[in-house]
Amino acid sequence: YLRAFLPREKPVSPELFDWTFDGFRPTENAVKERLYHECSRYHPEILERDRHLRLAAPRQGGYPGNPYAPSFLSAAVPQVAPQQLLPQPLYHGHCQMPVRSAVSKGSVLTPRRMMAPHMAAYSLPVR
Numbered sequence: 001y002l003r004a005f006l007p008r009e010k011p012v013s014p015e016l017f018d019w020t021f022d023g024f025r026p027t028e029n030a031v032k033e034r035l036y037h038e039c040s041r042y043h044p045e046i047l048e049r050d051r052h053l054r055l056a057a058p059r060q061g062g063y064p065g066n067p068y069a070p071s072f073l074s075a076a077v078p079q080v081a082p083q084q085l086l087p088q089p090l091y092h093g094h095c096q097m098p099v100r101s102a103v104s105k106g107s108v109l110t111p112r113r114m115m116a117p118h119m120a121a122y123s124l125p126v127r
Contacts, residue, residue, distance in 0.1 A: 024030070040047050 024034075036046075
């Protein structure tokens with residue numbers, strides 16, 4: 001009585017699983033590199049988004065301050081300091097005061113200042 005539920009054709013077995021990742025040494029930078037490659041397979045637009053970072057990477061590969069050299073980032077372009085990427089200081093709103101100065105002068109609402117008065121009793125003391 002179950003013959004009607006059996007498949008008419010012989011089932012195709014799935015392809016063998018690739019176990020080459022089994023010998024992978026999970027260092028911090030190797031995991032980051034693999035995750036980046038995996039994400040770029042499904043979202044190729046991140047390669048275009050990060051193109052300027054890859055071109056600005058040091059000759060050995062990697063980002064400034066990174067002692068390891070991921071192979072996908074190697075480029076023959078000299079290192080660009082982060083200060084060179086931002087030609088002007090960041091400004092808060094429409095005022096002409098840099099963000100760091102605005103925070104130190106008290107004109108920016110920090111999370112502690114946005115806190116409701118009744119919650120201030122539960123917060124950590126200000127140093």
